[in-house]
Amino acid sequence: MGSSRRLGLLFLAPAFVMVVLFFFAPTVLTGVFSFTTMSTSTGIYGGDYFVSEDALRRLASEGEDQLAQQLAGTSYKIDSAGIEAVRVGEGGAALADEIAATLAGQHFADQREAERAIKDLNSRPRSIRALKAVVEQFRRSVAGARFADKAGLYAAVEGAGITLDEAQKEALAGASWSGWHWTVQNFKRMATTPDNARILINTILYVGVTLALFHVGFALVIAIASHYLSETASGIFRGIWLLPRITPSVLFVLLWKWLAWDTGFISRIAALFGAAPRNWMLDTAAHAWVFVVLINGFVGASMGMLIFSSAIKAIPAPLFHAAEVDGASHWQQIRFIILPQLRWPILFVACYQTLSLLASYEQILLSTDGGPGRVTEVWSLAAYHSALQNYAGNLLYGYGAALALVLVVIGVIASLLFLRLFRFKELVTQPRIEI
């Protein structure tokens, strides 16, 4: 018994690894990211201490105006410490001596002035990179500089002649930190952004209508209709409805766009009746929703169709024969034989497709991109737009993750509800008879 249990665990191990890597880890990471300020500008892996103009503004807004003013501006001083650093460094003794002889004691307000002064010397480094390294030895300011750690930052500030107390050190380190930090701001922003309420309503509308009309409703119609066709005809019929699922999304949506845009098929046909050309997909909010539901509906209906068709096939044929002998019409067969037998498959498809629709956005992205005027923006698309789309190159991973986390929470709650609805425990109970 013990060895077979171990063997079972061994067989389950690959599945366990996959679940951890591809399901559990992304969910945990989404949760972690959502409580951070992560974005392109903070990076993911960490950061450094960057005394940028933005950092000095932050420092000033935290009540350290005077310190911010002291730290602003650049200064280069040709002093003995710098000259010695050049002597022992790449610059060499000749350059150090020439600097000492010609530039000692001079101040420069910016890097370029200091560079020009050293560039004029006979012993100047030949490479620009080496020249800049020499100039850096005389920098006596921190504005615009980056430091790998706090110690380096504090040393540079002291080198610039500014003494910091402990509170100032902490304030400067906090304001100049370029990496991410923990925050609940993403959730506050989510709760206070007026748009998000509408996006939530859009999502409920999208999931509800697509599910009811297509993923369950239309799938059921196709499955039942094909049941009453001959084997060959039903095969072809079901095959046709599989096409949207097997066609690449980009191509499938492009076909819809060709159908709908101003110079597309619908406009051409409508023009024969005197209608002005228009973009039928984006013309109004109602049009956009119709197309979004149709596109997603046709893609998603195939799964329900296959499950329902298989379930109908599994109903013992004598039931239908007996019904026909009793004079039952097709409608009566559907109502009293097929639908009662499909209760569990319908529940399963409804459950699965609800979760699937909540997380799906690619067809909407490709067709309306949430437009016109964001009327078809759904929650998952908003998360995508925040986390992976920004015209100024600053992708907001933290805020996008917070939006995505809402979907995770809704998904988990919905799954628990569906498990209760399914009476999952009953499905997996041990049989009461010995086999």
Add this chain to the structure above:
Amino acid sequence: MLETRLGRLVRPARRALCVAAVAAAFAGAAAHAEEMTVSVWAGGTGDADMYRIDAIKMAADILSRQEAIKGHELKITVEGKPYTDWDQFKQAVTLAGQAGSGPNIVVTGHEDIASWAQSGLIVPVEDYLDLDAWPISDIYPNLLKIASFNGKIYGLPQDAESRPLFGWIPHLKKIGYSDSDIAALPGRIEKGDYTLYDMLNDARKMQDAGLVQPGYGFYPRVSNGPDYWQFYVAFGGKMQDEKTGRLELDKAALEKMYQFFIDAVKMGVTRKNHIGTPWDQWYTEVATGKAGFWDGGTWHYARYTGKEGLKDFFGSLMFSLIPAGEKGGVANTLTHPLVYLVTKQKDEHLQEVASQLVAIASEPRINALHAIKSAHLGISRSEAHIGFYADDRWTREATERLLPHAVAMPNNTHFGTYWDVMWKGLQTAWQGQSSASDAVNAVASELQGSLGDAIIIN
């Protein structure tokens, strides 16, 4: 006999020595030769813009020859990757950069500098280049300023452009404009005498005269882009407070801008569902007289006269600054230079070589190839004196008429958030889902929540 024996012993040893010497010579040469691969990713780059990458290849050839003369064999392989789509490009650069597999050189809009510099994804080219040396000393200072962040030059401008208002001349004539009126129109616009609302009225006249279809009188850009900031500026809006460097939202200006698009829809000269129109359709329509007015880019010249087959560009199109929103206001245009940026690498030598390549690629004759082929504007004074560039009517006239009035977006880490929220507000107002004032209040509320002190809201 002894000699023969010795010979038998010595000959193999001599051969071995020769082989060793030749091998050592080859090994020395191999050690001296340096090979490197430099990758260049360019955003918003179609067929006409391939010199963004090809210029780096030309620069690699020149740098290798320079190094060879100095006795250093340097072989540089340039791998280019153009992206026509901006979203995909920015995703690719940022995500690959985080994963440590990004390119060495990036060609992108200057507005990316702030975020990418803040995170350390890019390094200042200033650290590896002599700014006093040609060709950098010859680049227009305002363009270098646009490529700067925190007082450091992070990138070199790859091109310059501006975004004019275009008007279809045959339609203007049919609604009563004489040739001299049309010639004077850019000047009237520059003085603030002809406003955005005057333009809408003329667009309406074109529609009423049956010259263009309803909704085609004013036919703006079909997707989000820098162009829309021009309309905010036209109503007196500022993107950044010069004094403090903080972002700035002028609610009154933004409301007027939103109202302008609401009014354009109300007047029937712009379609309510205009955003999302396919770009190819838009290009064909504006280049064939199906629209009255539109905002475009100087680089559109290449598309209109090339793929779209517009024969008489100057006889068909009036171009000007974007008119002021109100009488006496300030007309403007926006320049959105692309820049060459160098990414942070483990090996600093790669950063140095990449910076040198970018500098060589910015030499006037090389940059002029891109400017003329893609109908962009030059980046340096000398470029304007190269016959190949100077003889081109479009670049000359566009430079003179537009560039002196050009504004640019700020290089600010938070600008992306500001832009996103502004665009969302415009979409909802344009679609009639909210009034201009409600949309602006929602924008202000979201910006206050997300940016806090980083933005001044007036």
